[in-house]
Amino acid sequence: MATEVLSTPADAVRGVTDGATLAVGGFGLCGIPDALIDALAATDVTDLEVFSNNCGVDDHGLGILLAAHRIRRVTASYVGENKEFARQYLSGELEVELTPQGTLAERLRAGGAGIPAFFTPAGVGSPIADGGLPWRYATDGSVSLASPPKETRVFGDKRYVLEEGIRADFALVHAHVGDTDGNLVFDKAAMNFNPLAAMAGRITVAQVEHLVQPGEIDPAHVHLPGVFVQRIVETGPQTPRIEKRTTRPAGDAR
Template identity: 60%
Template sequence: MINKTIESVEEAVADISDGASIAVGGFGLVGIPSVLIAALRERGTGDLTIISNNLGTDGFGLGLLLQDGRISRSIGSYLGTNKEYARRYLSGELTVEFTPQGTLAERMRAGGFGIPAFYTKAGVGTPLASGDIPTRYNTDGTVAEYSAPKEIREFNGEQYVMEEGLRPDFSFVHAKRADHYGNLSFSKTAQNFNPDAAMCGKVTIVQAETLVEELAPEEIDLPGIYVDRVVEVGPQETGIEFRTVAE
Protein backbone atom coordinates (compact mmCIF):
# COMPACT_ATOMS: atom_id res chain seq x y z
CA MET A 1 0.00 0.00 0.00
CA ILE A 2 1.11 3.55 -0.78
CA ASN A 3 2.36 5.77 2.05
CA LYS A 4 0.64 9.12 1.45
CA THR A 5 2.20 11.17 4.24
CA ILE A 6 3.91 14.47 3.46
CA GLU A 7 6.49 16.05 5.77
CA SER A 8 5.20 19.64 5.74
CA VAL A 9 2.18 21.71 4.72
CA GLU A 10 4.47 23.77 2.49
CA GLU A 11 5.37 20.65 0.53
CA ALA A 12 1.73 19.54 0.43
CA VAL A 13 0.59 22.70 -1.42
CA ALA A 14 3.79 23.36 -3.39
CA ASP A 15 2.36 22.46 -6.81
CA ILE A 16 -0.81 24.56 -6.58
CA SER A 17 -0.44 27.33 -9.12
CA ASP A 18 -2.37 30.48 -10.02
CA GLY A 19 -5.75 29.75 -11.57
CA ALA A 20 -6.30 26.47 -9.73
CA SER A 21 -9.73 25.28 -8.59
CA ILE A 22 -9.98 23.93 -5.03
CA ALA A 23 -12.83 22.27 -3.12
CA VAL A 24 -12.57 23.08 0.58
CA GLY A 25 -14.23 21.08 3.36
CA GLY A 26 -15.82 22.45 6.49
CA PHE A 27 -19.03 24.23 7.43
CA GLY A 28 -18.77 27.74 8.81
CA LEU A 29 -15.61 27.48 10.91
CA VAL A 30 -16.10 23.82 11.87
CA GLY A 31 -13.76 21.31 10.30
CA ILE A 32 -12.04 23.78 8.01
CA PRO A 33 -8.50 22.98 6.77
CA SER A 34 -7.12 26.25 8.16
CA VAL A 35 -3.46 25.16 8.16
CA LEU A 36 -3.55 24.28 4.46
CA ILE A 37 -5.32 27.56 3.70
CA ALA A 38 -2.62 29.48 5.59
CA ALA A 39 0.13 27.64 3.70
CA LEU A 40 -1.47 28.48 0.37
CA ARG A 41 -1.78 32.11 1.43
CA GLU A 42 1.90 32.16 2.33
CA ARG A 43 2.75 30.91 -1.17
CA GLY A 44 0.95 33.87 -2.71
CA THR A 45 -1.13 31.73 -5.05
CA GLY A 46 -4.02 33.66 -6.64
CA ASP A 47 -6.80 33.75 -9.24
CA LEU A 48 -8.37 30.81 -7.41
CA THR A 49 -11.76 29.21 -7.90
CA ILE A 50 -12.96 28.05 -4.48
CA ILE A 51 -15.73 25.48 -4.07
CA SER A 52 -17.00 25.61 -0.50
CA ASN A 53 -20.21 26.12 1.43
CA ASN A 54 -18.99 29.59 2.43
CA LEU A 55 -15.77 31.59 2.44
CA GLY A 56 -15.05 31.59 6.16
CA THR A 57 -15.48 34.80 8.12
CA ASP A 58 -13.71 38.14 7.95
CA GLY A 59 -10.07 37.45 8.75
CA PHE A 60 -10.43 33.71 9.34
CA GLY A 61 -10.21 30.58 7.18
CA LEU A 62 -10.94 31.24 3.52
CA GLY A 63 -11.68 34.82 4.53
CA LEU A 64 -7.91 35.37 4.65
CA LEU A 65 -7.50 34.41 0.99
CA LEU A 66 -10.49 36.57 0.15
CA GLN A 67 -9.19 39.69 1.88
CA ASP A 68 -5.86 39.28 0.05
CA GLY A 69 -7.65 39.19 -3.30
CA ARG A 70 -6.55 35.63 -4.04
CA ILE A 71 -10.03 34.31 -4.91
CA SER A 72 -11.53 35.29 -8.25
CA ARG A 73 -14.49 32.88 -8.35
CA SER A 74 -16.61 31.20 -5.70
CA ILE A 75 -19.02 28.27 -5.99
CA GLY A 76 -20.97 28.00 -2.75
CA SER A 77 -24.19 28.35 -0.80
CA TYR A 78 -23.83 30.95 1.90
CA LEU A 79 -22.54 34.50 1.83
CA GLY A 80 -23.30 34.87 5.53
CA THR A 81 -21.84 37.65 7.65
CA ASN A 82 -18.57 37.87 5.72
CA LYS A 83 -18.57 41.56 4.84
CA GLU A 84 -15.53 41.25 2.56
CA TYR A 85 -17.27 38.50 0.60
CA ALA A 86 -20.30 40.75 0.05
CA ARG A 87 -18.17 43.78 -0.80
CA ARG A 88 -16.08 41.98 -3.41
CA TYR A 89 -19.14 40.34 -4.97
CA LEU A 90 -21.13 43.57 -5.24
CA SER A 91 -18.14 45.61 -6.49
CA GLY A 92 -17.34 43.23 -9.34
CA GLU A 93 -14.13 41.82 -7.86
CA LEU A 94 -15.55 38.32 -7.35
CA THR A 95 -17.64 36.02 -9.55
CA VAL A 96 -20.10 34.01 -7.46
CA GLU A 97 -22.09 30.91 -8.43
CA PHE A 98 -24.73 30.20 -5.80
CA THR A 99 -25.76 26.57 -5.27
CA PRO A 100 -28.17 25.11 -2.67
CA GLN A 101 -26.29 23.33 0.14
CA GLY A 102 -27.62 19.86 -0.59
CA THR A 103 -27.01 20.34 -4.30
CA LEU A 104 -23.46 21.50 -3.62
CA ALA A 105 -22.73 18.38 -1.58
CA GLU A 106 -24.21 16.18 -4.30
CA ARG A 107 -22.25 17.98 -7.05
CA MET A 108 -19.06 17.22 -5.13
CA ARG A 109 -20.04 13.61 -4.56
CA ALA A 110 -21.07 13.18 -8.19
CA GLY A 111 -17.73 14.49 -9.40
CA GLY A 112 -15.92 12.01 -7.19
CA PHE A 113 -18.06 9.11 -8.37
CA GLY A 114 -17.56 9.92 -12.06
CA ILE A 115 -21.17 11.09 -12.53
CA PRO A 116 -21.14 14.04 -14.98
CA ALA A 117 -24.61 15.35 -14.09
CA PHE A 118 -27.80 14.55 -12.17
CA TYR A 119 -31.33 15.87 -11.66
CA THR A 120 -32.77 17.42 -8.51
CA LYS A 121 -35.99 19.19 -7.52
CA ALA A 122 -34.02 21.81 -5.55
CA GLY A 123 -34.27 25.11 -7.42
CA VAL A 124 -37.23 24.27 -9.67
CA GLY A 125 -39.30 27.40 -10.33
CA THR A 126 -36.68 29.75 -8.86
CA PRO A 127 -34.15 32.21 -10.35
CA LEU A 128 -31.57 29.44 -9.94
CA ALA A 129 -33.33 27.44 -12.66
CA SER A 130 -34.25 30.36 -14.93
CA GLY A 131 -30.79 31.92 -14.85
CA ASP A 132 -31.73 35.19 -13.16
CA ILE A 133 -29.13 35.28 -10.38
CA PRO A 134 -26.31 37.83 -10.81
CA THR A 135 -22.95 36.08 -10.83
CA ARG A 136 -20.84 39.18 -11.42
CA TYR A 137 -21.37 42.92 -11.06
CA ASN A 138 -19.77 45.91 -12.74
CA THR A 139 -17.90 48.41 -10.61
CA ASP A 140 -20.87 50.79 -10.83
CA GLY A 141 -23.19 48.22 -9.25
CA THR A 142 -24.97 47.13 -12.41
CA VAL A 143 -25.12 43.44 -13.29
CA ALA A 144 -22.36 42.29 -15.63
CA GLU A 145 -23.32 38.63 -15.87
CA TYR A 146 -26.21 36.38 -14.88
CA SER A 147 -26.20 32.68 -14.12
CA ALA A 148 -26.93 30.34 -17.02
CA PRO A 149 -30.43 28.82 -17.24
CA LYS A 150 -30.59 25.21 -16.08
CA GLU A 151 -31.89 22.33 -18.16
CA ILE A 152 -35.31 21.23 -16.90
CA ARG A 153 -36.63 17.67 -17.36
CA GLU A 154 -39.86 16.02 -16.33
CA PHE A 155 -39.90 12.62 -14.63
CA ASN A 156 -43.13 10.97 -13.47
CA GLY A 157 -44.97 14.25 -13.80
CA GLU A 158 -42.47 16.22 -11.71
CA GLN A 159 -39.94 18.81 -12.92
CA TYR A 160 -36.25 18.51 -12.09
CA VAL A 161 -33.21 20.75 -12.59
CA MET A 162 -30.02 19.34 -14.07
CA GLU A 163 -26.83 20.01 -12.11
CA GLU A 164 -23.29 19.13 -13.16
CA GLY A 165 -20.78 17.27 -11.01
CA LEU A 166 -17.71 19.13 -9.76
CA ARG A 167 -14.16 17.99 -10.41
CA PRO A 168 -11.69 20.63 -9.15
CA ASP A 169 -7.92 20.46 -9.48
CA PHE A 170 -7.41 20.05 -5.72
CA SER A 171 -9.32 19.44 -2.49
CA PHE A 172 -8.44 20.63 1.02
CA VAL A 173 -9.78 18.49 3.86
CA HIS A 174 -9.53 18.46 7.67
CA ALA A 175 -9.57 15.15 9.57
CA LYS A 176 -9.22 14.33 13.25
CA ARG A 177 -7.10 11.24 12.57
CA ALA A 178 -5.49 9.70 9.52
CA ASP A 179 -3.21 6.79 8.83
CA HIS A 180 -0.27 6.53 6.45
CA TYR A 181 -2.52 5.11 3.72
CA GLY A 182 -4.87 8.10 3.67
CA ASN A 183 -7.77 6.55 5.57
CA LEU A 184 -9.57 9.27 7.54
CA SER A 185 -11.59 9.65 10.72
CA PHE A 186 -13.60 12.82 11.32
CA SER A 187 -14.72 14.26 14.65
CA LYS A 188 -18.42 14.92 15.18
CA THR A 189 -19.77 17.73 12.97
CA ALA A 190 -16.46 18.09 11.12
CA GLN A 191 -17.91 15.30 9.01
CA ASN A 192 -19.82 17.95 7.09
CA PHE A 193 -18.52 18.83 3.63
CA ASN A 194 -15.14 17.19 4.26
CA PRO A 195 -15.96 13.71 2.84
CA ASP A 196 -17.65 15.21 -0.24
CA ALA A 197 -14.77 17.62 -0.85
CA ALA A 198 -12.28 14.77 -0.49
CA MET A 199 -14.07 12.71 -3.12
CA CYS A 200 -14.24 15.30 -5.89
CA GLY A 201 -10.69 16.66 -6.14
CA LYS A 202 -8.23 15.41 -8.73
CA VAL A 203 -5.62 15.74 -5.97
CA THR A 204 -6.90 15.57 -2.39
CA ILE A 205 -4.74 17.04 0.38
CA VAL A 206 -5.60 16.32 4.00
CA GLN A 207 -4.49 18.05 7.19
CA ALA A 208 -4.87 15.59 10.06
CA GLU A 209 -4.59 16.50 13.72
CA THR A 210 -3.11 13.10 14.51
CA LEU A 211 -1.31 10.65 12.24
CA VAL A 212 -1.37 6.98 13.23
CA GLU A 213 0.22 3.91 11.69
CA GLU A 214 -3.09 2.35 10.67
CA LEU A 215 -6.78 2.97 11.43
CA ALA A 216 -8.98 -0.01 12.23
CA PRO A 217 -11.74 -0.65 9.66
CA GLU A 218 -14.50 0.46 12.05
CA GLU A 219 -12.69 3.77 12.66
CA ILE A 220 -12.58 4.77 8.99
CA ASP A 221 -15.07 7.41 7.85
CA LEU A 222 -13.47 7.90 4.42
CA PRO A 223 -11.22 5.33 2.72
CA GLY A 224 -7.78 6.32 1.51
CA ILE A 225 -8.64 5.70 -2.15
CA TYR A 226 -9.89 9.31 -2.24
CA VAL A 227 -6.77 10.79 -0.63
CA ASP A 228 -3.43 11.68 -2.23
CA ARG A 229 -1.53 13.54 0.52
CA VAL A 230 -1.73 13.65 4.31
CA VAL A 231 0.16 16.03 6.58
CA GLU A 232 0.03 16.03 10.38
CA VAL A 233 -0.74 19.45 11.87
CA GLY A 234 -1.45 18.76 15.56
CA PRO A 235 -4.55 19.73 17.59
CA GLN A 236 -6.67 22.52 16.08
CA GLU A 237 -9.08 24.83 17.86
CA THR A 238 -12.53 25.24 16.32
CA GLY A 239 -13.53 28.86 15.76
CA ILE A 240 -16.89 30.22 16.88
CA GLU A 241 -18.81 32.41 14.42
CA PHE A 242 -21.38 33.73 16.91
CA ARG A 243 -20.56 33.64 20.59
CA THR A 244 -23.62 34.09 22.80
CA VAL A 245 -23.32 34.15 26.57
CA ALA A 246 -25.82 34.63 29.39
CA GLU A 247 -25.53 37.73 31.50
Protein backbone atom coordinates in the same frame (compact mmCIF):
# COMPACT_ATOMS: atom_id res chain seq x y z
CA MET B 1 -1.15 5.59 -6.07
CA ALA B 2 0.13 5.54 -2.47
CA THR B 3 -0.72 8.43 -0.18
CA GLU B 4 2.25 10.76 0.27
CA VAL B 5 3.01 11.73 3.87
CA LEU B 6 4.34 15.30 4.10
CA SER B 7 6.09 16.98 7.01
CA THR B 8 4.62 20.49 6.68
CA PRO B 9 1.46 22.11 5.28
CA ALA B 10 3.67 24.11 2.89
CA ASP B 11 4.95 20.86 1.39
CA ALA B 12 1.41 19.49 1.23
CA VAL B 13 0.06 22.34 -0.95
CA ARG B 14 2.93 22.41 -3.41
CA GLY B 15 1.85 22.47 -7.02
CA VAL B 16 -1.20 24.65 -6.49
CA THR B 17 -0.81 27.17 -9.28
CA ASP B 18 -2.50 30.37 -10.39
CA GLY B 19 -5.99 29.68 -11.68
CA ALA B 20 -6.34 26.33 -9.89
CA THR B 21 -9.74 25.04 -8.76
CA LEU B 22 -10.08 24.07 -5.08
CA ALA B 23 -12.74 22.05 -3.28
CA VAL B 24 -12.48 23.00 0.39
CA GLY B 25 -14.10 21.22 3.31
CA GLY B 26 -15.68 22.80 6.36
CA PHE B 27 -18.92 24.43 7.44
CA GLY B 28 -18.62 27.91 8.87
CA LEU B 29 -15.38 27.51 10.84
CA CYS B 30 -16.07 23.89 11.83
CA GLY B 31 -13.64 21.40 10.33
CA ILE B 32 -11.91 23.81 7.99
CA PRO B 33 -8.40 22.95 6.71
CA ASP B 34 -6.96 26.09 8.30
CA ALA B 35 -3.30 25.04 8.26
CA LEU B 36 -3.45 24.24 4.54
CA ILE B 37 -5.20 27.55 3.81
CA ASP B 38 -2.55 29.44 5.80
CA ALA B 39 0.16 27.64 3.83
CA LEU B 40 -1.46 28.70 0.55
CA ALA B 41 -1.75 32.26 1.82
CA ALA B 42 2.00 32.28 2.45
CA THR B 43 2.59 31.70 -1.27
CA ASP B 44 1.79 34.11 -4.10
CA VAL B 45 -0.74 31.81 -5.82
CA THR B 46 -3.76 33.75 -7.07
CA ASP B 47 -6.79 33.71 -9.39
CA LEU B 48 -8.22 30.71 -7.54
CA GLU B 49 -11.68 29.24 -8.09
CA VAL B 50 -13.13 27.79 -4.88
CA PHE B 51 -15.95 25.31 -4.25
CA SER B 52 -16.90 25.50 -0.58
CA ASN B 53 -20.01 25.79 1.57
CA ASN B 54 -18.93 29.31 2.60
CA CYS B 55 -15.78 31.44 2.64
CA GLY B 56 -14.66 31.58 6.26
CA VAL B 57 -14.66 34.87 8.14
CA ASP B 58 -12.70 38.05 7.50
CA ASP B 59 -9.53 36.95 9.28
CA HIS B 60 -9.70 33.16 9.30
CA GLY B 61 -10.00 30.28 6.87
CA LEU B 62 -10.72 31.11 3.25
CA GLY B 63 -11.36 34.68 4.35
CA ILE B 64 -7.58 35.15 4.48
CA LEU B 65 -7.19 34.30 0.80
CA LEU B 66 -10.24 36.38 -0.04
CA ALA B 67 -8.94 39.45 1.78
CA ALA B 68 -5.67 39.14 -0.14
CA HIS B 69 -7.64 39.06 -3.43
CA ARG B 70 -6.34 35.59 -4.28
CA ILE B 71 -9.80 34.19 -5.12
CA ARG B 72 -11.46 34.96 -8.46
CA ARG B 73 -14.63 32.89 -8.17
CA VAL B 74 -16.57 31.11 -5.42
CA THR B 75 -19.29 28.48 -5.68
CA ALA B 76 -20.94 28.40 -2.26
CA SER B 77 -24.21 28.04 -0.38
CA TYR B 78 -24.12 31.27 1.59
CA VAL B 79 -22.01 34.33 2.29
CA GLY B 80 -22.00 33.70 6.04
CA GLU B 81 -20.30 36.10 8.44
CA ASN B 82 -17.67 37.31 5.97
CA LYS B 83 -18.22 41.02 5.32
CA GLU B 84 -15.34 41.17 2.85
CA PHE B 85 -16.95 38.38 0.85
CA ALA B 86 -20.16 40.43 0.58
CA ARG B 87 -18.26 43.61 -0.23
CA GLN B 88 -16.21 42.05 -3.02
CA TYR B 89 -19.27 40.37 -4.52
CA LEU B 90 -21.43 43.49 -4.51
CA SER B 91 -18.62 45.69 -5.81
CA GLY B 92 -17.91 43.44 -8.78
CA GLU B 93 -14.51 42.20 -7.57
CA LEU B 94 -15.59 38.60 -7.07
CA GLU B 95 -17.68 36.17 -9.11
CA VAL B 96 -20.09 34.14 -6.95
CA GLU B 97 -22.32 31.22 -7.85
CA LEU B 98 -24.76 30.70 -5.00
CA THR B 99 -26.27 27.22 -5.04
CA PRO B 100 -28.61 25.27 -2.72
CA GLN B 101 -26.62 23.57 0.01
CA GLY B 102 -27.85 20.06 -0.77
CA THR B 103 -27.17 20.60 -4.45
CA LEU B 104 -23.61 21.69 -3.73
CA ALA B 105 -23.07 18.60 -1.57
CA GLU B 106 -24.38 16.31 -4.29
CA ARG B 107 -22.38 18.08 -7.03
CA LEU B 108 -19.20 17.36 -5.05
CA ARG B 109 -20.17 13.75 -4.37
CA ALA B 110 -21.21 13.19 -7.99
CA GLY B 111 -17.94 14.56 -9.33
CA GLY B 112 -15.98 12.27 -7.04
CA ALA B 113 -18.10 9.28 -8.07
CA GLY B 114 -17.56 9.92 -11.77
CA ILE B 115 -21.13 11.11 -12.37
CA PRO B 116 -21.03 14.08 -14.78
CA ALA B 117 -24.51 15.43 -13.96
CA PHE B 118 -27.76 14.61 -12.19
CA PHE B 119 -31.35 15.83 -11.98
CA THR B 120 -32.72 17.37 -8.76
CA PRO B 121 -35.99 19.12 -7.81
CA ALA B 122 -34.11 21.78 -5.80
CA GLY B 123 -34.31 25.15 -7.55
CA VAL B 124 -37.00 24.30 -10.10
CA GLY B 125 -39.21 27.31 -10.76
CA SER B 126 -36.60 29.73 -9.42
CA PRO B 127 -33.63 31.61 -10.93
CA ILE B 128 -31.49 28.59 -9.98
CA ALA B 129 -33.08 26.77 -12.92
CA ASP B 130 -34.44 29.66 -14.99
CA GLY B 131 -31.23 31.68 -14.95
CA GLY B 132 -30.68 35.32 -14.13
CA LEU B 133 -28.86 35.00 -10.81
CA PRO B 134 -26.14 37.67 -10.59
CA TRP B 135 -22.79 35.91 -10.76
CA ARG B 136 -20.85 39.15 -11.08
CA TYR B 137 -21.82 42.78 -10.57
CA ALA B 138 -20.40 45.79 -12.38
CA THR B 139 -18.91 48.64 -10.38
CA ASP B 140 -22.10 50.67 -10.91
CA GLY B 141 -24.22 47.96 -9.26
CA SER B 142 -25.66 46.52 -12.45
CA VAL B 143 -25.35 42.82 -13.26
CA SER B 144 -22.43 42.19 -15.62
CA LEU B 145 -22.72 38.39 -15.65
CA ALA B 146 -25.85 36.37 -14.89
CA SER B 147 -26.37 32.64 -14.59
CA PRO B 148 -27.65 30.88 -17.70
CA PRO B 149 -30.86 28.81 -17.73
CA LYS B 150 -30.40 25.11 -17.03
CA GLU B 151 -31.96 22.09 -18.67
CA THR B 152 -35.10 20.76 -16.99
CA ARG B 153 -37.01 17.53 -17.55
CA VAL B 154 -40.15 15.94 -16.24
CA PHE B 155 -39.91 12.55 -14.56
CA GLY B 156 -43.27 11.12 -13.61
CA ASP B 157 -45.30 14.23 -12.85
CA LYS B 158 -42.49 16.34 -11.41
CA ARG B 159 -39.97 18.69 -13.03
CA TYR B 160 -36.25 18.45 -12.24
CA VAL B 161 -33.23 20.60 -13.11
CA LEU B 162 -29.91 19.29 -14.40
CA GLU B 163 -26.87 20.05 -12.22
CA GLU B 164 -23.27 19.23 -13.12
CA GLY B 165 -20.86 17.33 -10.89
CA ILE B 166 -17.79 19.15 -9.58
CA ARG B 167 -14.20 18.08 -10.12
CA ALA B 168 -11.45 20.27 -8.72
CA ASP B 169 -7.71 20.34 -9.33
CA PHE B 170 -7.11 20.12 -5.58
CA ALA B 171 -9.19 19.38 -2.49
CA LEU B 172 -8.22 20.65 0.97
CA VAL B 173 -9.80 18.87 3.94
CA HIS B 174 -9.46 18.48 7.70
CA ALA B 175 -9.82 15.22 9.63
CA HIS B 176 -9.45 14.20 13.26
CA VAL B 177 -7.43 11.03 12.61
CA GLY B 178 -5.73 9.71 9.50
CA ASP B 179 -3.33 6.91 8.79
CA THR B 180 -0.37 6.91 6.45
CA ASP B 181 -2.48 5.11 3.84
CA GLY B 182 -4.82 8.13 3.73
CA ASN B 183 -7.81 6.62 5.54
CA LEU B 184 -9.62 9.38 7.45
CA VAL B 185 -11.87 9.66 10.49
CA PHE B 186 -13.77 12.90 11.09
CA ASP B 187 -14.93 14.23 14.45
CA LYS B 188 -18.71 14.53 14.71
CA ALA B 189 -20.03 17.69 13.02
CA ALA B 190 -16.55 18.48 11.68
CA MET B 191 -17.23 15.83 9.06
CA ASN B 192 -19.68 18.16 7.21
CA PHE B 193 -18.43 18.84 3.65
CA ASN B 194 -14.98 17.30 4.16
CA PRO B 195 -15.54 13.81 2.68
CA LEU B 196 -17.49 15.28 -0.24
CA ALA B 197 -14.77 17.82 -1.02
CA ALA B 198 -12.14 15.09 -0.72
CA MET B 199 -13.94 12.94 -3.27
CA ALA B 200 -14.10 15.83 -5.75
CA GLY B 201 -10.37 16.58 -5.79
CA ARG B 202 -8.01 15.18 -8.39
CA ILE B 203 -5.29 15.72 -5.78
CA THR B 204 -6.73 15.65 -2.27
CA VAL B 205 -4.66 17.02 0.61
CA ALA B 206 -5.72 16.13 4.15
CA GLN B 207 -4.52 17.84 7.31
CA VAL B 208 -5.07 15.56 10.29
CA GLU B 209 -4.85 16.20 13.99
CA HIS B 210 -3.41 12.74 14.67
CA LEU B 211 -1.48 10.61 12.18
CA VAL B 212 -1.32 6.88 12.91
CA GLN B 213 0.00 3.77 11.21
CA PRO B 214 -2.07 1.47 8.98
CA GLY B 215 -4.16 -0.93 11.04
CA GLU B 216 -4.55 1.44 13.99
CA ILE B 217 -7.93 2.62 12.72
CA ASP B 218 -10.72 0.06 12.94
CA PRO B 219 -11.84 -0.44 9.30
CA ALA B 220 -15.45 -0.09 10.45
CA HIS B 221 -14.66 3.40 11.74
CA VAL B 222 -13.14 4.76 8.53
CA HIS B 223 -15.28 7.59 7.15
CA LEU B 224 -13.27 8.16 3.96
CA PRO B 225 -11.03 5.50 2.41
CA GLY B 226 -7.48 6.40 1.47
CA VAL B 227 -8.14 5.88 -2.24
CA PHE B 228 -9.46 9.45 -2.26
CA VAL B 229 -6.44 10.99 -0.47
CA GLN B 230 -3.17 11.66 -2.27
CA ARG B 231 -1.36 13.72 0.38
CA ILE B 232 -1.57 13.83 4.17
CA VAL B 233 0.08 16.00 6.82
CA GLU B 234 -0.19 15.98 10.61
CA THR B 235 -0.97 19.45 11.97
CA GLY B 236 -1.90 18.68 15.59
CA PRO B 237 -5.12 19.44 17.49
CA GLN B 238 -7.22 22.20 15.96
CA THR B 239 -8.13 25.11 18.23
CA PRO B 240 -11.92 25.57 18.04
CA ARG B 241 -13.08 29.01 16.99
CA ILE B 242 -16.63 30.35 17.20
CA GLU B 243 -17.81 31.99 13.99
CA LYS B 244 -20.27 34.34 15.71
CA ARG B 245 -20.57 34.69 19.46
CA THR B 246 -23.93 35.79 20.87
CA THR B 247 -24.15 36.52 24.59
CA ARG B 248 -26.65 37.93 27.04
CA PRO B 249 -26.22 39.49 30.49
CA ALA B 250 -25.76 37.02 33.32
CA GLY B 251 -29.06 36.22 35.00
CA ASP B 252 -31.13 37.28 31.99
CA ALA B 253 -33.47 34.32 31.46
CA ARG B 254 -35.09 35.66 28.29
